[in-house]
Amino acid sequence: MKKEEIFDITIVGAGPVGLYATYYAGLRDMKTKLIDALSYLGGQLTALYPEKFIYDVAGFPKILAKDLAENLIAQAMQYEPTVCLDEKIVKLEKIEEENIFKLTSEKGDIHLSKSVVLTLGIGAFVPRKLDIPDVQKLEGRGIHYIVKDKSIFKDKNILIVGGGDSAVDWALNLEDIAKNITLIHRRDVFKAHEDSLKKLFNSDVNVKTFYELKRVHGDEHIEGATIFDNRTGEETYLEVEHIILSLGFLANLEFIKEWGLEIDKNAIKVNSKMETNIPGVYAAGDIVNYPGKLKLISTGFGEAAIAVNNAKNYVDPTSKFSPGHSSDFVPKKIKSG
Ligand SMILES: Cc1cc2nc3c(=O)[nH]c(=O)nc-3n(C[C@H](O)[C@H](O)[C@H](O)COP(=O)(O)OP(=O)(O)OC[C@H]3O[C@@H](n4cnc5c(N)ncnc54)[C@H](O)[C@@H]3O)c2cc1C
Structure with a gap:
């Protein structure tokens, strides 16, 4: 040996x-x-x-x-x-x-x-994942768990899922370059820093509480997402090119x-x-x-x-x-x- x-x-x-x-x-x-x-x-x-x-x-x-x-x-x-x-x-x-x-x-x-x-x-x-059809298939093609390169989000419509620091910080960080950002969270209580939350609610980010991701759309790349209100079941279609799943690790x-x-x-x-x-x-x-x-x-x-x-x-x-x-x-x- x-x-x-x-x-x-x-x-x-x-x-x-x-x-x-x-x-x-x-x-x-x-x-x-x-x-x-x-x-x-x-x-x-x-x-x-x-x-x-x-x-x-x-x-x-x-x-x-x-x-x-x-x-x-x-x-x-x-x-x-x-x-x-x-x-x-x-x-x-x-x-x-x-x-x-x-x-x-x-x-x-x-x-x-x-x-x-x-x-x-x-x-x-190991990022926490969602058991939703096609999410895995489109990983790296519009589905992200972490952001490595901000520039790919330039002038794009983005959906961010999550209510922790990471989700909130990414919404704030990408606001200046993205075309539009929607952040959905399944509750109305966020686990993010107070100061970041204050900035989030004063920003142009479209924050939707009690909303969850239901389906993702697109063959080669993300083209849209269906989200739903978990109180009423009402569904909404969003045209987005990127979805960031900030659900923790x-x-x-x-x-x-x-x-x-x-x-x-x-x-x-x-x-x-x-x-x-x-x-x-x-x-x-x-x-x-x-x-x-x-x-x-x-x-x-x-x-x-x-x-x-x-x-x-x-x-x-x-x-x-x-x-x-x-x-x-x-x-x-x-x-x-
Ligand atoms: C989005 C986000 C924002 C944050 N912002 C802040 C902030 O503003 N301020 C702040 O103070 N903190 C912040 N944090 C937290 C901060 O990053 C962590 O506290 C810090 O990284 C911890 O450092 P560490 O060296 O202990 O562990 P880590 O950075 O987690 O590094 C651990 C390393 O160990 C390696 N490893 C694990 N297991 C093994 C193994 N079995 N064999 C070999 N290698 C192994 C991993 O690959 C990794 O490289 C943030 C975290 C996140 C996710």
């Missing part, structure tokens, strides 16, 4: 939190590996809403998700970590006699590490239970050191739960720093827990700029 290299720390999940953890591990001079199931870095920022502005990351009055991802990647790559993409980890176990962790991917690749930080976010991204975290991790509210339970119930395995970001947890990028960054500094101390108990101030360091490998 090939002798696998042993890393000081392996970070599983290359979303914003995993990327920041990777930077921090480099800063702490740890031999670092970063793994992600996707073929690109950035997690939700890149996969789900690259073209949306984020307003609540410290130091940036506003920044496009894709630009934040790009900055995080540049920061994380300074210390030249080993990066493995298209590598979904399906098994985590401890080799007790060697005191190291063995991570196995779906493809059967093995990764060995003295410590592990799990930044799995919401797990693999299903998190499949079942496999984590098999890793022996303690789960709390469909997330990994951690203590104030971001330590899981398995010594040497830490977690941070959307995947964790603890009293007072907020699922935000800004809080995830702090959790990443705590997780990595504790992992450093676990791997090398003689090391200081506190990293000191980065402004006092002379970075070794940072290229110009």
